[in-house]
Amino acid sequence: MTDPNQSNEAPSRGDVLVAMSGGVDSSVAAALLQRDGYRVVGVTLKLWGGESDSGCCSVSDVDDARRVAQQLDIEHHVFNFGDDFDKFVVDPYVADHQRGHTPNPCVECNRHIKFDKLFRRADALGFDMIATGHHARVVTDPDGSFRISRGADDLKDQSYVLHMLDQNQLGRLLLPVGDITKEQVRELAAELGMRTADKPDSQDVCFIHSEGGRKVFLGDRISLRPATLVDQEGEKVGEVDSIELVTLGQRKGLDLGGDVGRRYVVDIDHETATVTVGHKDKLLVAGQKVENLEWSDMELSGEFKVQCSAHGRVLRGSLDGSTIVWWQPQRRIARGQSIVLYRGDEVVGGGIAGDAIEVQNDAANSDVAPNSAVPKSAVPDGTEDNGAVDDDAAEPMVASDFT
């Protein structure tokens, strides 16, 4: 990079390509790197060409990113990764819904777009490092291997959606806002007079318009099938317009009549177009298969902290082959969600939720953990997990993880 505008006289710490979404986190990430002596170039990825209002890569987001780059006096480019985004994120998202899975598009975007396509592009263009505005940290373990660790801001931690990064990627990744809180990010942005300082966080899947939501998006692409709602005894209790929009654990929007107490979606059978509702205890399972399990560095076994949604609770379990066995029965994880394994605050691996392992006997209603051989005290720190089902955790996980 021989940018004559680069005012930095000190020797550079390297050339960094910063993915700038037009949001506050990546704006500040670029500023922090520049302050730390990196030669910084910003890039905004144009991912979605269709209608959307909730995510990034709208023209106004590109404008915001460009304006911030101008303020910092760094180069700014726009890369059009729309075709790859369709192929690796949007099309699989639709196909997953069609076969009854609950995909996590943010994870797939990170896996295929930001940390694969963009990494290769950055490499070809001669950059040493890539940076994003994710709230997470890259740490180096005593053996020299890299790990993703939780960000300084508990509530904004995004380590979950970065779990797929391997040693090669982690060794070239900078996450400048991982050491500070969201509030500090906003303060810094305000101090620097950035127009993105007060910009709201992105909330939903970036390619889905908030007005029509998943229903319109999927309905435009696949034919949605009606399904029958039955209770645990197989008795019909209602109907839904589209089985593709039903999520495991869902309670709201089922239109169940009668005074039968709260009932949740406990099973979805796409083949027969049948949705079973029942008591929340019926959601509890003893374990869950983990498909496509990948390790950050070397393969590990034994006990892990486990997270199954972007900002979900920390669960505890032990890995038995490719099955995570919960210390206490846990709510069934929808197929397609990512299951991320932690040691302490560090991500050590992750995969995609497969079939659940049903609870044997009636341990689900007991306070005794099914695998009580593992003492709770084995994991001394962190969030305690009571094995209950969140009433409000029923919606599919679609958090603000495009940064």
Add this chain to the structure above:
Amino acid sequence: MAFYLDNAATTGIRPSALEVMVPLLAEEFGNPSGAHRMARAANRVLDDARETMAACLGAEPGEIIFTSGGTESDNLAIQGSLTARPGIAVCSAIEHHAVLDPVEHAGGRVVRVNEDGLVDLDHLADCLAGSEDVPVSVVSIMLANNETGVIQPLDQIERLVRKLAPEALLHTDAVQAMCWLDVAELTARADLVSVSAHKFGGPKGVGVMVARSGKNVEPLFRGGGQERGRRGGTHNVAGIAAMAVAAKETVAERATQVPRVSELRDRLADGIVSTVEGVFETGVTSPAELQPSDSTKNDKAKNEAKRINKIANICHLCFADVESEALLFLLEKDDIMASAASSCSSGAIEPSHVLTAMGFDRQLAFGSLRLSLGYGTTEADVEAALNTIPPAVQRLRERA
């Protein structure tokens, strides 16, 4: 320092053109529509410029309408014709968006082009056959394409239009042609002609639409009656004067610039095509010749013969397995300014509608590169591009 090879996007202003602007902005700044001495002085400047532009474009002074540039001229031609004589608008699929968008917006017909980027005359004939009750109102075919540089056979097109749609106006967008072709002669039989000053060393924000006598169109802007009511709005006197200076200089030096620039362009194109595998030059070689085993690709004589059909300054290439935006980034690192195709409003590069119309697949269209030379281009610019492009392409193919 920059090696500027993006003259089809815009050019720097000619010093002589710049020189006339400042006094017209700072001292002799009268409004030509007024009555006093300063207004009359401005009007004199305007009339002089009008005569100059008329001479450069082969028109009468009264046929010159000053506009804000190419996009306005094109819109005036399409929309103004449709309003004046309701009917169907027809244009080619490779027109600049300033023509294509208004035609499509009006539900017009779009004529196909062949693999070499030339208008399909048979399809044009089909499109000109108006229905019983709705005649063709305006036909717009550009003189030279802004991406490929391919020159359209305007004489044949004109004959077809007169024969099959005698009531229609024929418009040609000559924006890219001004420096390289005898626009006055080639557009002599067109009814409406667009040019834009900043493509030939004038300032941005000023242009001309020629409307032949008796071939008037309805104005886009009504207002103070300027341009005989054909285009309201206070005249951009300094811009118009500078445009006239630039046009005069452009026409005067055409005979020397065209062979000079065309030789530089050939050196550039031959240099890249002969050293890089998997590249084709639009309008010259075809994707079928991408295979390295095909020796015809490097047939210099054949290539140069086919380049006769392109304006002198454009070297337009498509690289297989390369994405333009990455290539442009590497070029910029070596201070080479070039462009790919069109950009959308976000600044992201989209596959060109021109290449799509020529039948190239999306992947190949994503690998386009336009190097456009200009009156200021030197051997050093060409050498810089020749040194940078082959290794850059190789690097991207290996690593991206």
